[in-house]
Amino acid sequence: MIEFEAVSRSYGSTEAVKQLDLIVQPGELFALLGHNGAGKTTTIKMLVGLLRPGRGSIAIDGFDVARTPREAAQRVGYVPDEPHLYDKLSGREFLSFVANMHGLRAGTADAALAAQIERFGLGSFVDQLTESYSHGMKQRTVFAAAMLHDPRVLVVDEPLVGLDPHSIRLVKDLLKAHSQRGATVFMSTHTLTAAEELADRIGVMHRGELIFLGTLEELREQRHVVGGSLESLYLSLVDERGKPTPESPSP
Incomplete structure (x- = not known):
C-alpha cells in the first residue's frame, strides 16, 4: 500500500532522509520512531505530498505521490503534528x-x-x-x-500530543480498528508506550537513516534482550549510534 524506494531529501547540505526503502502493507499499523531531527516529519511530509523527494519515489496504492498526486491524495487521510x-x-x-x-x-x-x-x-x-x-x-x-x-491510508504525526486520557483511548482504538479493517496506518510518535501497544511493526530513524525495521520481538532478538520494553530497547539502539543532530530547517 505504501512504498518508499531509495528516497532521499536534503535541506541545503544536510541530508534529512537518506536512501529510505520501506514497504507498509494493507492492514498494517506501522510506527516510525526517532529523536527530534531524525527525519520522521520530513518522511511524512513527502508521503502526503507536502514535500517532493530529492531522489527516489513514493507510491500509495500504486500511485506515485509526485507524478499522480491527486490519485494518491484521494486515498490518504492526514493528521499533522500541529492541527x-x-x-x-x-x-x-x-x-x-x-x-x-x-x-x-x-x-x-x-x-x-x-x-x-x-x-x-x-x-x-x-x-x-x-x-x-x-x-x-x-x-x-x-x-x-x-x-x-x-481513507485506505491514514497518516498521523504525533497523534496523541495534547489529548486528554479519554481522547487518547479514543484515538488508539480508532487507529487499531482502522488497520483491522484492512487500511494502512502510518504513525510517527514519541509516545513509545503507544507504539509498543499498537504497532505491528516499528521503524527507527536516526540521522535520516532507517536503522531498524521489524517487530518488537525482532528488536529484542537483535538487542539480545528477553522481555525488554520498547523504550529501553529504543534508547539503547539510538544511544549506540551516538547523539542525534537536528535537521535544517525542518524535522
Whole structure:
C-alpha cells in the first residue's frame, strides 16, 4: 500500500532522509520512531505530498505521490503534528469543506459528517468558530476530517500530543480498528508506550537513516534482550549510534 524506494531529501547540505526503502502493507499499523531531527516529519511530509523527494519515489496504492498526486491524495487521510484549522469557520463548516475537497456527494457527506461528529464527541462545540478551540478540540476535529472519506491510508504525526486520557483511548482504538479493517496506518510518535501497544511493526530513524525495521520481538532478538520494553530497547539502539543532530530547517 505504501512504498518508499531509495528516497532521499536534503535541506541545503544536510541530508534529512537518506536512501529510505520501506514497504507498509494493507492492514498494517506501522510506527516510525526517532529523536527530534531524525527525519520522521520530513518522511511524512513527502508521503502526503507536502514535500517532493530529492531522489527516489513514493507510491500509495500504486500511485506515485509526485507524478499522480491527486490519485494518491484521494486515498490518504492526514493528521499533522500541529492541527491547523480556518479560524473563521466553525468545525462543521471546516468538515464540510474537507468533504467537498474529497468530492463526497451531499448525502454521503452529511452522513460522514454526522458519523465523525459522533465518533469524536464534537457535538458540544462543532458549531462554534474554531478560533475558540483548545488544542485537544482542534486535534479531534482534524482527526474527524481525516476520516471523512474512510481513507485506505491514514497518516498521523504525533497523534496523541495534547489529548486528554479519554481522547487518547479514543484515538488508539480508532487507529487499531482502522488497520483491522484492512487500511494502512502510518504513525510517527514519541509516545513509545503507544507504539509498543499498537504497532505491528516499528521503524527507527536516526540521522535520516532507517536503522531498524521489524517487530518488537525482532528488536529484542537483535538487542539480545528477553522481555525488554520498547523504550529501553529504543534508547539503547539510538544511544549506540551516538547523539542525534537536528535537521535544517525542518524535522
